[in-house]
Amino acid sequence: MRLFLTTILTILCLLTATAQDIIVKVDGDTLKVYDLKINAKFITYREKPGKESPSRRIGRAKVLSVKKRNCKSVTISKPAPAPVIVQQLAENQKKETIVYVVNSVSADSVEKSPKKPKGEIKRETSADNAQFVAAYNKNHSSYGDKKQKSKKTGRAVAIMGVTTGSVLANEDVTVEILKSSEIFQYEIFVQNRGDKIIYLDLENCFRIYNDGTFKPYYSGRQIRQNKQSNSKLSFSNKSTVSRPQYTEGRKTTTGGATFTLEDKRQTSQVVKEQKILAVPPKGKVALPPCVTLDEYENIVEKYDIFSATLSDTNYLLRAGDVVNIDEQQTPYKNSFIITYSPNKNFETYSTVKFGLFLRQLIGLGTKFSRFDETLIHGYDRYTVCGEIYFE
Numbered sequence: 001m002r003l004f005l006t007t008i009l010t011i012l013c014l015l016t017a018t019a020q021d022i023i024v025k026v027d028g029d030t031l032k033v034y035d036l037k038i039n040a041k042f043i044t045y046r047e048k049p050g051k052e053s054p055s056r057r058i059g060r061a062k063v064l065s066v067k068k069r070n071c072k073s074v075t076i077s078k079p080a081p082a083p084v085i086v087q088q089l090a091e092n093q094k095k096e097t098i099v100y101v102v103n104s105v106s107a108d109s110v111e112k113s114p115k116k117p118k119g120e121i122k123r124e125t126s127a128d129n130a131q132f133v134a135a136y137n138k139n140h141s142s143y144g145d146k147k148q149k150s151k152k153t154g155r156a157v158a159i160m161g162v163t164t165g166s167v168l169a170n171e172d173v174t175v176e177i178l179k180s181s182e183i184f185q186y187e188i189f190v191q192n193r194g195d196k197i198i199y200l201d202l203e204n205c206f207r208i209y210n211d212g213t214f215k216p217y218y219s220g221r222q223i224r225q226n227k228q229s230n231s232k233l234s235f236s237n238k239s240t241v242s243r244p245q246y247t248e249g250r251k252t253t254t255g256g257a258t259f260t261l262e263d264k265r266q267t268s269q270v271v272k273e274q275k276i277l278a279v280p281p282k283g284k285v286a287l288p289p290c291v292t293l294d295e296y297e298n299i300v301e302k303y304d305i306f307s308a309t310l311s312d313t314n315y316l317l318r319a320g321d322v323v324n325i326d327e328q329q330t331p332y333k334n335s336f337i338i339t340y341s342p343n344k345n346f347e348t349y350s351t352v353k354f355g356l357f358l359r360q361l362i363g364l365g366t367k368f369s370r371f372d373e374t375l376i377h378g379y380d381r382y383t384v385c386g387e388i389y390f391e
Contacts, residue, residue: 020033020034020069021034021035021045021066021068022066023036023043023063024065024066024067025062025063026061026063026064031045033045033047034049034050036066036068038060038066038076040060041060042057042059043057043058043059043060043066060076063076064076118347119349120348120349120350120351121348121349122350123172124171125169125170126171126174126193129167129168132174132176136161137161137162138382139378140159140322140377140378141322141377141378142322142377143157143322143362143363143364143375153319153321153363155364155388155390156315156361156362156363156390157361157364157371157373157385157386157387157388158306158358158385158387158388159360159361159362159383159385160384160386161356161359162354162356162357163327163333163335163354163356163357166353166355167352170350170352171193172194172198173191173192173198173279175188175190175191175352176188176191177189177382179373179381179383179384182302182303183371183373184306184307185302185304185305186303186384187289187303188286188287188304188338189284190284190287191283191284192279192284194282195281197342198278198340198341198342199340199343199344199346200276200277200278200285200338200340201276201346201349202273202274202275202276202277202287202288203216204337204339204349205217205287205336205337205338206336206337207304207334207335207336208334208335208336208337210308210331210332210334215290218288220275221273222272223291223293224269225268225269225271225299269299271301273288276344279340288301289302289304290303306332306334306356306386307387308386308388309390310331310389310391311390312390312391315361317361317363318363319364322360322361322362322363323361325359327359330358330359331358332357332358333355333356333357333358334356334357335356336353336356337352340352358386358388373385
């Protein structure tokens with residue numbers, strides 16, 4: 001019986017001895033350990049089996065590899081690179097004799113400087129952002145005569161507000177939404193708050209409409225406008241009253257008067273969109289207007305405009321009436337994304353995001369031709385107006 005117990009204990013000891021984990025350090029030392037565990041920064045282990053043995057740890061940077069029992073070896077750190085030999089001319093060299101000084105330097109010191117991280121860099125919202133947002137959300141009491149009209153209106157002025165969570169000012173830029181020279185059109189200005197040039201990527205600056213469609217401020221297109229001048233017929237005989245007959249290619253009329261026929265000439269105008277817009281230190285620029293051709297094929301540049309059609313039964317608005325609309329219940333909402341960077345190649349970039357929503361309706365009557373925004377009570381440079389039609 002005693003011999004049997006001795007044999008069992010011997011086998012257990014042999015099994016325990018072979019069940020050790022192995023740590024190979026960067027300096028070449030080898031540790032035989034137990035209960036080896038690996039996390040993001042350290043490798044923990046026990047020098048003896050059992051929980052009675054204290055747990056110890058070693059930094060991953062000091063470990064070359066580990067091998068857990070019955071598992072393959074796992075590499076933890078790469079071996080240190082061999083030193084790079086750099087030859088430098090000695091300062092006291094002579095023309096006839098070139099003497100070199102040999103230095104041993106690490107591989108890291110001869111590598112290229114690291115590239116800047118790519119992607120979006122979050123910027124802190126400025127402390128005055130709330131002040132800018134509040135400037136666009138002031139209430140307007142009425143339009144023109146404060147006395148309400150009995151006649152139901154067919155059109156209304158939309159007063160836009162800035163949505164909750166919008167960023168109009170951060171540590172780099174400030175955004176302003178201001179009325180343009182045309183009625184109901186507004187421009188979006190970006191001001192550089194820093195002392196270095198920033199660049200706007202108009203291909204990644206968007207206006208997102210109420211239905212989810214969007215328009216970038218650069219589409220890579222160009223518009224060509226062709227025009228032809230009219231043919232001009234002039235006579236040397238100023239006393240000629242009626243237009244005489246003539247044949248093409250002849251220089252005299254049947255009546256004997258000489259004339260000159262000018263050929264039609266075609267002119268062409270091309271408008272190209274700009275992709276990158278540079279903003280100088282402390283400078284301010286407007287996002288470009290949308291460029292289109294009108295029905296007469298004339299080039300038209302139009303800034304952003306708000307125009308919508310609503311159901312009259314929902315509002316029953318009369319001329320002079322004011323209806324306040326909650327942001328959550330608003331029927332129309334537009335949002336904007338402006339992308340900018342301190343470098344032209346946009347390896348890093350930041351964004352400013354804000355939105356406009358219909359927050360007030362003011363009954364106007366039937367004719368917009370008589371509209372004067374200065375008659376809106378509470379109107380100022382931050383009042384963004386739109387045009388509403390009722391079905």
